Amino acid sequence: MSSLFRYIPSVDRFLQTLEAEDAFAPVPRPELRVQVGAFLDLCREEIREGVLTTPEDLAWERLVLRARAFVRTAVRPHFRRVINATGVVIHTNLGRSILADQAVQAVVDGCRHYSNLEMNLATGQRGSRYAHVEALLCRLTGAEAGLVVNNNAAAVLLVLDTLAKEREVVVSRGQLVEIGGSFRIPEVMKKSGAVLREVGATNRTHLHDYAQAITERTALLMKVHTSNYRIIGFHKEVSAPDLVALGAEHGLPVFEDLGSGNLFDFSPYHFMSEPTVQQVVRAGVQVVSFSGDKLLGGPQAGIIVGHKKYIDQIKKNQLNRALRIDKMTLAALEATLRLYVDPETARQAVPTVRMITAPKQEIQHKAQALQRKLRATLGDLAEIACAPGQSRVGGGSFPEQDVPTVLVRIYPRVRSVEALRDGLLQTDPPVIGRVEDGALCCDPRTIEPGEYGLIAAAMLSVLTRQNS
Numbered sequence: 001m002s003s004l005f006r007y008i009p010s011v012d013r014f015l016q017t018l019e020a021e022d023a024f025a026p027v028p029r030p031e032l033r034v035q036v037g038a039f040l041d042l043c044r045e046e047i048r049e050g051v052l053t054t055p056e057d058l059a060w061e062r063l064v065l066r067a068r069a070f071v072r073t074a075v076r077p078h079f080r081r082v083i084n085a086t087g088v089v090i091h092t093n094l095g096r097s098i099l100a101d102q103a104v105q106a107v108v109d110g111c112r113h114y115s116n117l118e119m120n121l122a123t124g125q126r127g128s129r130y131a132h133v134e135a136l137l138c139r140l141t142g143a144e145a146g147l148v149v150n151n152n153a154a155a156v157l158l159v160l161d162t163l164a165k166e167r168e169v170v171v172s173r174g175q176l177v178e179i180g181g182s183f184r185i186p187e188v189m190k191k192s193g194a195v196l197r198e199v200g201a202t203n204r205t206h207l208h209d210y211a212q213a214i215t216e217r218t219a220l221l222m223k224v225h226t227s228n229y230r231i232i233g234f235h236k237e238v239s240a241p242d243l244v245a246l247g248a249e250h251g252l253p254v255f256e257d258l259g260s261g262n263l264f265d266f267s268p269y270h271f272m273s274e275p276t277v278q279q280v281v282r283a284g285v286q287v288v289s290f291s292g293d294k295l296l297g298g299p300q301a302g303i304i305v306g307h308k309k310y311i312d313q314i315k316k317n318q319l320n321r322a323l324r325i326d327k328m329t330l331a332a333l334e335a336t337l338r339l340y341v342d343p344e345t346a347r348q349a350v351p352t353v354r355m356i357t358a359p360k361q362e363i364q365h366k367a368q369a370l371q372r373k374l375r376a377t378l379g380d381l382a383e384i385a386c387a388p389g390q391s392r393v394g395g396g397s398f399p400e401q402d403v404p405t406v407l408v409r410i411y412p413r414v415r416s417v418e419a420l421r422d423g424l425l426q427t428d429p430p431v432i433g434r435v436e437d438g439a440l441c442c443d444p445r446t447i448e449p450g451e452y453g454l455i456a457a458a459m460l461s462v463l464t465r466q467n468s
């Protein structure tokens with residue numbers, strides 16, 4: 001075994017070979033040396049473990065192929081672009097919403113240069129970072145005031161900490177939800193120091209349940225959008241206007257955690273209606289919070305709007321400083337919100353809204369174009385068909401409401417469908433699809449036309465790879 005070590009080529013030989021290749025040109029020489037060294041350590045380990053057993057296993061042609069792949073993986077960024085072929089528009093694992101071009105440009109401009117982040121250019125004095133979006137938020141939602149924090153979980157924490165610390169918050173038992181495995185209303189409430197007062201039964205809560213729970217310790221009536229699940233059948237929830245009226249009788253504000261919080265009215269697009277933020281504000285709810293990167297289609301953020309009296313208190317909370325958003329988020333959020341000034345502009349320019357409302361015809365055309373591209377590239381390696389299927393909105397929006405789509409179904413002839421799916425996680429860029437009924441399915445709803453060629457190339461590389 002020890003004699004095999006002699007067959008390992010020198011670091012310098014690898015270095016000379018890789019340095020001559022364009023792909024490695026941007027990698028500094030010391031880093032290339034470190035990674036080649038790590039690769040040769042791996043080879044030695046494989047000799048000791050009996051994985052590499054003959055001089056042929058250590059042939060230069062074989063090793064240089066492996067070294068190239070090893071170094072390429074080691075030096076590329078860990079955080080990378082992927083292609084979302086799942087059809088889940090707001091896919092939390094894939095970064096939720098992608099940004100509108102206008103928002104991307106605003107981020108680039110705001111980061112490449114200095115900015116008026118906290119300077120009032122009218123006076124030359126210190127300004128507020130929230131000034132960039134507050135007026136726009138008020139205009140779009142009809143609220144008197146607003147602010148933005150890191151995400152909606154932070155928004156809920158901040159609202160409860162400000163308005164209900166050490167006092168009671170009345171919430172319907174049916175709305176004590178867990179979202180995405182890490183956000184549970186009762187636990188966030190505990191962190192804020194507010195005391196949860198559950199009322200009603202899981203499936204039904206009446207106005208008198210809230211009324212009976214109100215005492216001198218009550219600070220807030222709270223409504224939570226149940227986002228990723230829905231109770232069907234014998235079910236009752238109290239409407240926002242009724243809760244607001246009850247609160248008014250007792251001098252208590254109502255806070256609604258809307259979750260997704262859409263500014264765009266999706267009801268003409270055949271969705272079971274979800275209230276828009278504007279509607280909730282109009283119903284008189286004093287404080288409303290929602291995410292920036294769900295249905296809104298902007299950056300990760302938690303948006304709080306409502307009556308000035310309460311928003312002013314929230315702005316003064318010291319916690320706010322720990323939860324504040326950075327300039328990149330602000331830039332992207334302002335640019336995204338500006339698109340909503342005209343709903344049709346938002347529909348076309350905000351990718352999340354565009355994908356959800358994409359007409360059937362457009363999806364059909366995209367499916368056919370992707371199918372043609374895959375057939376032309378893959379030839380006999382796979383059978384490609386188009387078939388009706390379902391997309392998902394995701395992000396806890398419009399639960400159990402699938403959106404009809406056309407899936408491009410790939411049946412590989414030379415590999416198992418699972419091997420194709422897994423292999424696509426390693427391509428550059430990776431392609432994330434789903435396996436359904438023995439086919440790898442690509443949903444054109446979440447795929448940009450410019451990505452068809454990348455998908456085809458990725459599949460070709462997986463289906464023609466030597467030893468996988």
Ligand SMILES: *Cc1c(COP(=O)(O)O)cnc(C)c1O
Nearest residue numbers: 151152153225227259260291396
């Ligand atoms: C998604 C969601 C949250 C958490 O929002 P993030 O922006 O992910 O922090 C809170 N409440 C509800 C109802 C939600 O749907």
